[in-house]
Amino acid sequence: MIIDEITLQNFGVYKGRQSMQTTPPSATKPITLIGGLNGGGKTTLLDAIHLVLYGRHAKLAGRGQRSYGKYLQSMIHRGLDSTEVASVEIKFRRVIDGQTQLFEVVRSWAASSKGQANENLSVQLNGEEDQTLTENWHEHMDAILPLQMAHLFFFDGEQIADLADPEKAKTLLKTGVHALLGLDLVERLQDDLLVLERRKKLEAKPAQDQHELKALELSLKNTENELEQLHQKKGQIKIDVERALKAKDEAIGEFKKKGGDLFEQQEALELEKGELDVRIEEVQSTIRELAAGAAPLSLVEDLLIEVKAQAEYEIEAQKNRVVADFLESRDSELISNLKKNKVPSVHIQTVQNSLELDRVNRPVADPDSCYLGADESLVDQINDLTRHELPSVVNQMKIARTELDELQEKLRRVDSKLAQVPEADAIANLKVSLDSASRGYREQESQYREISHEWDILLQKKEFIEAQRNRIYNEQLNLNLQEENSQRVIDHMPRVRNTLNGFREKVICKHLSKIERLILESFQQLLRKKHLIKTIRINPDNYEIVLLGGDGKQLPFDRLSAGERQLLATAMLWGMVKASGRPLPLIIDTPLGRLDSVHRELLTKHYFPFAAHQVFLLSTDEEIDDSLLSSLKPKVGNEYMLEHKDSAQKTNIVSGYSWTSKLKL
Numbered sequence: 001m002i003i004d005e006i007t008l009q010n011f012g013v014y015k016g017r018q019s020m021q022t023t024p025p026s027a028t029k030p031i032t033l034i035g036g037l038n039g040g041g042k043t044t045l046l047d048a049i050h051l052v053l054y055g056r057h058a059k060l061a062g063r064g065q066r067s068y069g070k071y072l073q074s075m076i077h078r079g080l081d082s083t084e085v086a087s088v089e090i091k092f093r094r095v096i097d098g099q100t101q102l103f104e105v106v107r108s109w110a111a112s113s114k115g116q117a118n119e120n121l122s123v124q125l126n127g128e129e130d131q132t133l134t135e136n137w138h139e140h141m142d143a144i145l146p147l148q149m150a151h152l153f154f155f156d157g158e159q160i161a162d163l164a165d166p167e168k169a170k171t172l173l174k175t176g177v178h179a180l181l182g183l184d185l186v187e188r189l190q191d192d193l194l195v196l197e198r199r200k201k202l203e204a205k206p207a208q209d210q211h212e213l214k215a216l217e218l219s220l221k222n223t224e225n226e227l228e229q230l231h232q233k234k235g236q237i238k239i240d241v242e243r244a245l246k247a248k249d250e251a252i253g254e255f256k257k258k259g260g261d262l263f264e265q266q267e268a269l270e271l272e273k274g275e276l277d278v279r280i281e282e283v284q285s286t287i288r289e290l291a292a293g294a295a296p297l298s299l300v301e302d303l304l305i306e307v308k309a310q311a312e313y314e315i316e317a318q319k320n321r322v323v324a325d326f327l328e329s330r331d332s333e334l335i336s337n338l339k340k341n342k343v344p345s346v347h348i349q350t351v352q353n354s355l356e357l358d359r360v361n362r363p364v365a366d367p368d369s370c371y372l373g374a375d376e377s378l379v380d381q382i383n384d385l386t387r388h389e390l391p392s393v394v395n396q397m398k399i400a401r402t403e404l405d406e407l408q409e410k411l412r413r414v415d416s417k418l419a420q421v422p423e424a425d426a427i428a429n430l431k432v433s434l435d436s437a438s439r440g441y442r443e444q445e446s447q448y449r450e451i452s453h454e455w456d457i458l459l460q461k462k463e464f465i466e467a468q469r470n471r472i473y474n475e476q477l478n479l480n481l482q483e484e485n486s487q488r489v490i491d492h493m494p495r496v497r498n499t500l501n502g503f504r505e506k507v508i509c510k511h512l513s514k515i516e517r518l519i520l521e522s523f524q525q526l527l528r529k530k531h532l533i534k535t536i537r538i539n540p541d542n543y544e545i546v547l548l549g550g551d552g553k554q555l556p557f558d559r560l561s562a563g564e565r566q567l568l569a570t571a572m573l574w575g576m577v578k579a580s581g582r583p584l585p586l587i588i589d590t591p592l593g594r595l596d597s598v599h600r601e602l603l604t605k606h607y608f609p610f611a612a613h614q615v616f617l618l619s620t621d622e623e624i625d626d627s628l629l630s631s632l633k634p635k636v637g638n639e640y641m642l643e644h645k646d647s648a649q650k651t652n653i654v655s656g657y658s659w660t661s662k663l664k665l
Helices: 042-057 068-074 131-135 137-144 147-153 157-163 166-181 183-203 207-257 260-264 266-292 295-340 345-361 376-420 424-475 484-527 562-580 597-606 626-635
Strands: 002-011 014-021 031-035 085-096 099-110 119-125 154-156 533-538 545-549 586-589 615-619 636-645 650-655
Touching (some): 002 042, 014 636, 014 650, 031 626, 042 085, 042 147, 042 154, 042 586, 147 154, 147 166, 147 562, 157 562, 166 545, 207 260, 207 424, 260 266, 260 376, 260 424, 266 295, 266 376, 295 345, 295 376, 484 562, 484 597, 562 597, 597 626, 626 636
Parallel strands (some): 031 636, 154 586
Antiparallel strands (some): 002 085, 085 099, 099 119, 636 650
């Protein structure tokens, strides 16, 4: 299927008749790129495609709880004359039995005084109106793309964000797999069989039991209706909660961007600054005390060692002088005694020469080399200083210096933050907006909790009624069966349901491995990390995703980064699209809304050009900007901008795609 042209006339923000040609010029340029700011009509365009293809069955973002007729009337461009007609047209072609067939589908309607517009549907085949095709268009479209599978081919960035949540991924995977395998028909058949079984049992009950069962069935039906209405209301409130949360997050982001968080921290920052100033003064005082003591001597430690050596030298020299004086006195006395005792002079001379030689050979210090006059206490003082006191002082000084550097760096950071604190007037409006957004989120969250509680109560009531009804069924199952046919139906129903359950399980097991393989291939192609995830498993019982890493061990879902989870979500959709085997266009609204620059580039290079034979990308200026466009350009066949004119309250479709000058809302 190739979409050749989309035309909107007076639909939503699109005034007048506007068209875009979307035929890819070649197989290598499959992308039609459509840019528009938020509120410029991207979602309206996506709704228009859903509407023209599926009519009242379409899942439309802007419909809410309104009836189809009221929705159509609300989508007529405001301010038009009551005679003006609104319409949505689409031209596409398909190859059927080897022949290319051209289709043109037109839905049009005009305003009604009753507030509910009635549509006209026209379908042309190869340029001629086909009445049979028009009357049976829903069945024909269901054969092309069943409505249950449409979310695989037409989706927005929020759907990818949902798939990035493991719990929400289960529901979407189950819906997608069942749609791919046609299991919704099996479930519908099971429900129909259950209704038939209940009807047959009811027919066979005594009058009293029938009356009680009818009352229970009526109560159950009413409860189910209440649950359905509450489910829709709950879903709408959930959307409101998410919008309120998004608004809150945006307000927080803007508040922080303008320095609001620093403003709120100002008192704490000033207190921290005061504490840092006090501590810095204490450390500096410690350093000054150390500097006033022995610390400066650490700068001349080598000189202290020299002084110590000189002192030791002089002490030793002093000892040598004492010994020399003693020996000289002793020798003189000895010679004198020898002379008194009439020792021959020749012997005396010999002794005298020997003693003089002994004195001469003893070390004697040069008087000029002894200039300190040091004693042994100086050596002890220097030893104590160099071995104990100075190492301790140096270590204390180092610790104090390190602490001072750290404190001064902290003070610098605190001063920097204080310098960035805005004035109260500058963020007053932002504070009001933040408080309003936070209050709005709390109110929506409170409302959601209340309706969830109401939902739980109704659900318990439903379960109680079902238990009462089943009790009566079970008690009277084999009593008073009036007809053999009813008994046979009742007897065979569980077997049929079991057979259908077995059939469903076997179908899922048979095809799930293929879907797992296609999702894994898609993920690896997107991420370009072949060894991050080696295997992807889908639990057939609860559709939980199980990831196995390159080492064969299970990889928790939350171990992936936010960007990798969104790439995995995209791979899930891509893998299921491949598994469908349907050659259909892919339409993606806000495809890169929550991704960082790295993962945006991965999708731009490895997904969009290969996602399908025809791809529509509806982007804001914060997604596919001019930088990403340069890498995507070779794959783009058509480019359009949705130019919204606020003064005229309309959006124009113009050719080309560029954010050099942003469109004005």
